Amino acid sequence: MANPIQGVWRQGSPESGYGRLVLYFVPTCTSEVWPVQAEPTLPQLRELVAEFGPGKGHVLPALHKVQETYGYVSRPAIEVIARQLNTTAALIYGAASFYSDIRTAPPSHEEIAWCSGPTCRLRGGDRIREAIQQVLDLPLGGHSDDHRYGLHMAQCNGTCTEAPQVWLNGTVVGGLTVASAIELARKVKAAE
Numbered sequence: 001m002a003n004p005i006q007g008v009w010r011q012g013s014p015e016s017g018y019g020r021l022v023l024y025f026v027p028t029c030t031s032e033v034w035p036v037q038a039e040p041t042l043p044q045l046r047e048l049v050a051e052f053g054p055g056k057g058h059v060l061p062a063l064h065k066v067q068e069t070y071g072y073v074s075r076p077a078i079e080v081i082a083r084q085l086n087t088t089a090a091l092i093y094g095a096a097s098f099y100s101d102i103r104t105a106p107p108s109h110e111e112i113a114w115c116s117g118p119t120c121r122l123r124g125g126d127r128i129r130e131a132i133q134q135v136l137d138l139p140l141g142g143h144s145d146d147h148r149y150g151l152h153m154a155q156c157n158g159t160c161t162e163a164p165q166v167w168l169n170g171t172v173v174g175g176l177t178v179a180s181a182i183e184l185a186r187k188v189k190a191a192e
């Protein structure tokens with residue numbers, strides 16, 4: 001399920017050239033397709049992105065469509081998108097790795113997205129992250145071996161009144177303290 005369009009400040013992009021401050025409106029994708037589906041075939045991927053014509057403006061919509069359908073954007077999917085958009089796989093991969101809401105690896109069953117935005121960090125977001133990482137014993141961007149839980153970095157989505165916050169499977173968990181973050185992480189780790 002796609003989330004609403006959100007305004008996000010980003011430092012440049014693969015399309016604009018890094019180093020410029022640009023306001024983007026990108027759909028965040030928090031679809032949880034789990035257990036991960038079988039790897040789609042190339043014809044399935046081609047059909048999925050067939051609506052997109054050549055042009056860099058279709059990079060994000062195509063990436064999101066694949067992720068919403070299959071839970072993440074695999075390497076073959078990157079190559080199919082590149083061919084469909086008449087560009088290079090390197091450009092598609094660059095965009096996929098630049099945008100923190102695009103996954104290039106299968107999602108975990110319980111996925112915590114830690115907000116790295118300025119308001120969350122001013123309100124103690126780094127201590128929240130450290131506490132969660134300590135409980136889950138994961139680096140940022142990591143997941144358990146069985147993909148039952150994972151942690152990745154996310155961008156501010158404008159709901160800063162709830163800072164510091166994370167998203168658990170796409171649902172905001174705001175007003176966190178170190179104690180409540182530890183409790184959340186323990187529940188995530190214990191979830192079946």
Ligand code: FES
Nearest residue numbers: 115117120156160
């Ligand atoms: S800084 Fe975290 S939601 Fe805005």
